[in-house]
Amino acid sequence: QVQLVESGGGVIEPGRSLRLSCAASGFTFSRHGMHWVRQAPGKGLEWVAVIWYDGSNIEYRDSVKGRFTISRDNSKNTVYLQMNSLRAEDTATYFCARDPGGTWNLWDYWGQGTLVTVSS
Amino acid sequence: QSALTQPASVSGSPGQSITISCTGTSSDVGYYKFVSWYQQYPGKAPKLMIYDVTKRPSGVSDRFSGSKSGNTASLTISGLQTEDEADYYCSSYTDATTTRYVFGTGTKVTVL
Numbered sequence: 118q119v120q121l122v123e124s125g126g127g128v129i130e131p132g133r134s135l136r137l138s139c140a141a142s143g144f145t146f147s148r149h150g151m152h153w154v155r156q157a158p159g160k161g162l163e164w165v166a167v168i169w170y171d172g173s174n175i176e177y178r179d180s181v182k183g184r185f186t187i188s189r190d191n192s193k194n195t196v197y198l199q200m201n202s203l204r205a206e207d208t209a210t211y212f213c214a215r216d217p218g219g220t221w222n223l224w225d226y227w228g229q230g231t232l233v234t235v236s237s
Numbered sequence: 238q239s240a241l242t243q244p245a246s247v248s249g250s251p252g253q254s255i256t257i258s259c260t261g262t263s264s265d266v267g268y269y270k271f272v273s274w275y276q277q278y279p280g281k282a283p284k285l286m287i288y289d290v291t292k293r294p295s296g297v298s299d300r301f302s303g304s305k306s307g308n309t310a311s312l313t314i315s316g317l318q319t320e321d322e323a324d325y326y327c328s329s330y331t332d333a334t335t336t337r338y339v340f341g342t343g344t345k346v347t348v349l
Contacts, residue, residue, distance in 0.1 A: 154283075161240060161326060161340055161341070161342055161343040162275070162277075162283065162326050162328075162340040162343070163340060164328075164336060164337065164338040164339070164340065167337065176337050178335065178336040178337075179334070179335040179336065180335075212282055212283070220271065220288065220289055221269075221271040221330045222269075222271035222272070222273050222288070222328055222329060222330040222338055223271075223273045223285055223288040223289075224273075224283075224285060225285050225294060227282035227283055227284075228282060229281075229282055230282060
């Protein structure tokens, strides 16, 4: 069965860096786009970034552009989110989610999330 | 790009039908057919309930249905059950310059 397992979250000081990982299994990873979606404590969902199945297209929301980098290693079935210059407003649970393809704006499988807390 | 607007809460009794609205603009909900809905229990990951405005993924109960009119999309839950009590989020593709996808503000559904 499809599984997405995030890791790498934790408590980090403002301005520092953190790298999240999302290990995928149960499907052909190299055929699917992957997204990161975050949720601040007690708040709603917010789309963060996407990387196409082959890495040929990458997009970010404006508030993380220039600070976050999404990447993938299809040989390791893993997608990453490198987060630099972290701010308090980046505090959230970060979910990775699979794009099933064939249409836009849907995520059919999600990981359990990893919590990132940016605080001094 | 602001979040899509949803009512903060909707409630209903078991067996009743409820509808959650999701209001956007002509740059997102009003223009694209790419509207999806997610159910989320506290502390859990979201679950896809509806995509492409009206389509239901395999395994999702047919008590859930979606529609759209103008800039407003809607999720209807028929025959409300206690397990439907959760948070619900809509989402849309957008041509905004600040983000590619936008979520709604979220609606807490309470089964009385």
